[in-house]
Amino acid sequence: MAIHVLALLAITLYLAAAGGLARPLLSGGQPLNRLALGLAGAAVLVHAGILLGMHRGALDLHFFAALSLVAFVVSALTLLVNASRPVAALGVIVFPLTALLIAVDGFLAPPTLPQAMEWQIKLHVTVALIAFGVLSIAAVLAILLAVQERALRHRQFGPWLRALPPLTLTETLLFRLIGAGFLLLTLTLLTGALFVDNLFGQHLVHKTVLSIVAWLVFGLLLYGRWRHGWRGQRAVNLTLIGMAVLVLAFFGSKFVLELILHRTLA
CATH class of the missing domain: 1.20.1440 (de novo design (two linked rop proteins))
Incomplete structure (x- = not known):
């Protein structure tokens, strides 16, 4: 109660x-x-x-x-x-x-x-949660960036647009968050490799593979930003693709197993 x-x-x-x-x-x-x-x-x-x-x-x-x-x-x-x-x-x-x-x-x-966990697994999960959180905020910022760019392109200068940060600041914050999230996701994969038994076993292979795919997408975006100055819609699209893959890695199997098959999997 x-x-x-x-x-x-x-x-x-x-x-x-x-x-x-x-x-x-x-x-x-x-x-x-x-x-x-x-x-x-x-x-x-x-x-x-x-x-x-x-x-x-x-x-x-x-x-x-x-x-x-x-x-x-x-x-x-x-x-x-x-x-x-x-x-x-x-x-x-x-x-x-x-x-x-x-x-x-x-x-x-x-x-x-809750299932019992060793401290190493708790560390791995904690880092993964923070990485997911940082990249989630980056995804929200990417959506805001797309909305801002669309409004400016169509000259829709409403009060809500004036209340948002300048486009360049939104983009700068977006890439800072992606950079931090990428480092945390890298640490997540490293701690998983060190502390999780059978990382490519049947019950974990989907999470591992999808997490690596998301890591590659965000890494590609950061490389493209550094090497070619990627920005705008390309940055938005890659951010949202990477986040969608990460959501599938974190929650896809849980949704199927717990809500459809009524089984549990940590």
């Missing part, structure tokens, strides 16, 4: 934060809403309490629990990004999705028991 109360509180805080951050997008040119960021910070703290309470303080990698955990990481990273480079639209997209995933995990998903 207490967890349900916390879930409702976190959902309310996330939605209130998203509403506060949306105001500059409607009025145009207003400073980032500090109260909204404060609400988001409180929501992240409550969300952490929910994860600790529902999943016994362990890394629960069952489908809905993992979605909520990833949403927590993405929301926390969104706060960090806004602390240095205010991008209100990030929170407007991320926080409502996080609220939705809390609702699903807290009220609709069946109860699960």
